[in-house]
Amino acid sequence: MEEKLVEEVLPRLYRVSVPLPGSPLKSVNSYVIKGEDRNLIIDTGMNRPECKEVLLEALKQLDIDPEITDLFITHVHADHLGLVHEVASLHSYIYFNLPDMELARGDIWKRLGRVAAKGGFPVETLRRALERHPGNRYSPSSGVEFTYLVEGNMLEAGGYSLQCLETPGHTPGSICLYEADHQFIITGDHVLGDITPNISAWLDGFNSLKHYFSSLDKIYNLPVRLVLPGHRSLFTDLKKRIKELKEHHARRLEEVREILEGEEMDAYQVASFMSWDIDAVSWNEFPVAQQWFAAGEALAHLKYMEENGEVESRESGEKILYRLGG
Numbered sequence: 001m002e003e004k005l006v007e008e009v010l011p012r013l014y015r016v017s018v019p020l021p022g023s024p025l026k027s028v029n030s031y032v033i034k035g036e037d038r039n040l041i042i043d044t045g046m047n048r049p050e051c052k053e054v055l056l057e058a059l060k061q062l063d064i065d066p067e068i069t070d071l072f073i074t075h076v077h078a079d080h081l082g083l084v085h086e087v088a089s090l091h092s093y094i095y096f097n098l099p100d101m102e103l104a105r106g107d108i109w110k111r112l113g114r115v116a117a118k119g120g121f122p123v124e125t126l127r128r129a130l131e132r133h134p135g136n137r138y139s140p141s142s143g144v145e146f147t148y149l150v151e152g153n154m155l156e157a158g159g160y161s162l163q164c165l166e167t168p169g170h171t172p173g174s175i176c177l178y179e180a181d182h183q184f185i186i187t188g189d190h191v192l193g194d195i196t197p198n199i200s201a202w203l204d205g206f207n208s209l210k211h212y213f214s215s216l217d218k219i220y221n222l223p224v225r226l227v228l229p230g231h232r233s234l235f236t237d238l239k240k241r242i243k244e245l246k247e248h249h250a251r252r253l254e255e256v257r258e259i260l261e262g263e264e265m266d267a268y269q270v271a272s273f274m275s276w277d278i279d280a281v282s283w284n285e286f287p288v289a290q291q292w293f294a295a296g297e298a299l300a301h302l303k304y305m306e307e308n309g310e311v312e313s314r315e316s317g318e319k320i321l322y323r324l325g326g
């Protein structure tokens with residue numbers, strides 16, 4: 001499916017499809033709103049030449065002057081945040097959220113590494129996974145200053161009034177932008193149409209799946225006629241998609257229950273028995289990055305079940321082992 005570089009999806013609101021070579025996501029949607037006074041760009045692409053070239057060319061085609069352009073980043077992932085410093089000028093506001101910022105700060109990779117090792121991720125594979133993790137390779141290169149937004153904050157651009165809705169789950173600080181008059185929502189990776197957002201639990205103490213479910217419920221009843229997601233196609237039926245995503249995770253929880261029947265194992269092992277929509281013959285052939293996302297997803301479901309009292313865990317050596325409880 002050939003996609004145009006720039007597509008006007010609503011009056012003065014454009015989608016730029018920024019390619020992500022080698023990623024199963026294929027591309028990321030950057031949305032550009034041309035305003036009378038100021039422009040707003042929502043999400044950017046990874047900090048790598050293939051993304052930069054396309055985004056900058058699109059902005060040129062749209063005649064976007066960086067001096068009067070602000071940015072909003074839906075969440076911390078490198079495919080959304082990576083190019084902020086390339087697009088922003090000294091006069092740009094870069095809107096972001098604090099919970100995700102805390103993530104990007106400090107020794108995040110060490111923290112992730114510790115949790116992953118406990119989850120049973122083999123040490124050598126882990127080292128490679130962290131090295132190759134896009135968050136490690138394609139994040140913004142220089143420090144940029146953010147303006148933090150919270151629930152209810154409004155952004156105005158191109159005649160649109162965009163309301164911030166905190167939707168933690170995919171990341172702790174993920175924010176959707178809702179336009180009530182025109183009934184559209186920009187969802188980042190909270191709700192995607194063609195693929196299932198990755199819900200990982202690499203952070204200690206963050207029950208991502210539980211947050212994710214309530215963040216889906218939170219936007220379910222909004223009057224929405226068009227969804228502008230962070231990846232792939234735009235779509236219209238938000239309610240239907242939310243139902244599908246909830247069913248997907250219900251099936252996943254059921255799958256984990258079956259895998260743990262009479263067994264005790266770590267999250268990495270659980271992931272190896274789950275079904276994944278990836279082009280690989282066996283778990284061992286999965287690219288390391290995909291193993292990382294899969295094991296993180298398994299861990300999210302295990303943590304959710306543990307907090308519900310369905311699963312019990314215990315430390316065994318370096319690892320945490322899970323079994324059905326109750």
Ligand SMILES: [Zn+2]
Pocket residue numbers: 075077170189
């Ligand atoms: Zn993401």
